[in-house]
Amino acid sequence: MRSAFFLQLALFALLALAFTEQTSTGAEAGASAPRVTVANPIAKTIDVWDEYTGRFEALKQVQVRxxxxxxxxxxxxTDGQFVKEGDLLFVIxxxxxxxxxxxxxxxxxxxxxxxxxxSTDAVRAEQLAASRTITSREVDQRNANLEVTKAQQLAxxxxxxxxxxxLEWTQVRAPISGRVSDRRVDAGNLIEGGQTGATLLTxxxxxxxxxxxxxxxxADYLRYARLSAQGQRPSSRDVKNPVVVRLADESEWKHMGVMDFVDNQLNARSGTIRGRAIFQNKDLFLLPGTFGHLRLFGGNVAAMLIPDSAIVSDQASKTVFTVTPENKISVKPVQLGQIHEGLRVVLAGLNPNDRIVIDGIANPFVRAGALVAPQDGVIIAVSN
Structure with missing residues (x-):
């Protein structure tokens, strides 16, 4: 019995020693700093394109009455056909x-x-008056009758x-060239005409x-106005600044146009100002009412370029992990812009000397204040 006791005690000691060695190895592994790849952002002056949503509208729209x-x-x-100005549409x-x-x-x-x-009576009256056959009053009366009849002729x-x-208006012609809608009234119906209450035909x-x-x-209007005042970007009221549009089913900005109007006041309720661009539409593909995304040239800005994968979403804010000189993770909130040359534009929040974590963010040990083992990498831009 005593031998069995000492045998169990020896086994317990061996198990405790193995557990201690395993715990020590795990602690050493946990204490090792995770590896991350870092690189400096690319500092570059780029063209800023502000994005808006809107709809296409016809330059001219006429209700035919x-x-x-x-x-x-x-x-x-035919319903939906293209008509030219002066084409006969309806006959009354x-x-x-x-x-x-x-x-x-x-x-x-x-x-x-x-x-x-x-006129004959007036001439005769002048002759008779010369021979004193009729009075001057009768001459005046006949001259007055002549003027009345002339007025009646003019009327x-x-x-x-x-x-x-x-009679000419019984032929209703197209006032402008464009695409006609469908007929709103069929032949045989009695329609109303005139300046008010006229029947809508198409x-x-x-x-x-x-x-x-x-x-x-x-805010955008004020920024544009200040850039214009500083001579950094001309106002769209004075210069046809370039714009591009992407339709709802398109991934590329392929429709090129220019600005041609900015409203004279802001909407007090929405705090916005209305802008308008104009596009060529030779193939008649774009229709009034079509929804689209527009990019408007917003001037030049000094920005930092980093990979989109280096950005961390924190609820409503966007942040970037940087590595301090002590090799610890620091979290910096950033203001983002568009994609440029395959990289995300950072408008504010970074400087050229920041070491950005571009790989290793997915590691759960990489968090604010964590000690890391940084390895140098390079951010490469892709030319458009």
């Missing part, structure tokens, strides 16, 4: 207006006859022109060129 009332006789276009029954023209012509003929008669001629104009929009409208923040 008739100027006279009547029965719609004909529709001379012209017969009532033709009758009005004939009646107005008769009134003009009558007025001219009355003018001729009154009749004006009524004729109005009747002819109404709409036409121009497509080439086309506008892109967006809203910029008050």
């Amino acid at each position: 008739a100027r006279v009332s009547g029965t719609l006789d004909k529709i001379n276009f 029954d012209p017969r009532p207006f033709q009758i009005a023209v004939e009646s107005a012509k008769a009134d003009v003929t009558k007025a001219r006859a009355q003018v001729a008669l009154a 009749a001629e004006a009524a004729l022109r109005n009747a002819e104009l109404n 709409t036409i929009v121009t497509l080439d060129p086309i506008h892109f409208v967006f809203d910029a923040s008050e």
Whole structure:
């Protein structure tokens, strides 16, 4: 029994020794600093492109309405086709207006006859007055009658022109060139014309060129204004600054345009100002109402370039791990910009001498204040 006791005691001692050696080895491994790759950011002056969202709008949009009332006789276009200015779109029954023209012509003929008669009477009155056959009052009366008939002739001629104009308006023509929408009224319907309450027949929009409208923040407006005042970036009111647009299904910024308008005031409710760019649209691919992302040239800025993988998201903020001279991790919040030459632009938060952790961030031991073993690396930009 005593031998068995000493045997168990010896086994226990061996197990304790093995556990102590394993614990010591784990502690040494845990105490070793994790390796990370560090590099200095690339300092470079780059062109800044501010990004906005907006929609395309037609330069011109016209609601086609008739100027006279009547029965719609004909529709001379196919829904959605491209029309030119002056093309005949709708025909209103012209017969009532033709009758009005004939009646107005008769009134003009009558007025001219009355003018001729009154003119003859006035001449005779002058002759009779010379021989004292009639009084001066009668001469004045006949001259007055002549002027009245001349005025009646002018009124009749004006009524004729109005009747002819109404007859012309029975042919509703395209006021602009562009793509027409669908017909809103079918032939055979009675439509209303005039300046108010006229029936909407269709709409036409121009497509080439086309506008892109967006809203910029008050902060952006103030930055642009100060850059303009300092001579660093011309105002889009004075110079057609370049812009590019990417559509919702596109990954590249392929649509090139220029600025052509900045509004004269900020929206007091939204704190934004409206801007507008213009694009060529020869293939008529871009349609009014199409959503897109726009980049506007925002001037030159001195920035730092780092890999996108070196950025750590911390809730609403973006941070970068740097290594101090004591080889400890320091966390720096940064202000990010666009992607340039394959790298992320850092507008604020870094300096050229910072050693940025570009590899090894995924290691759970790499955190603020942790001791690390840095290895030198290089950040390489990719030319566009």
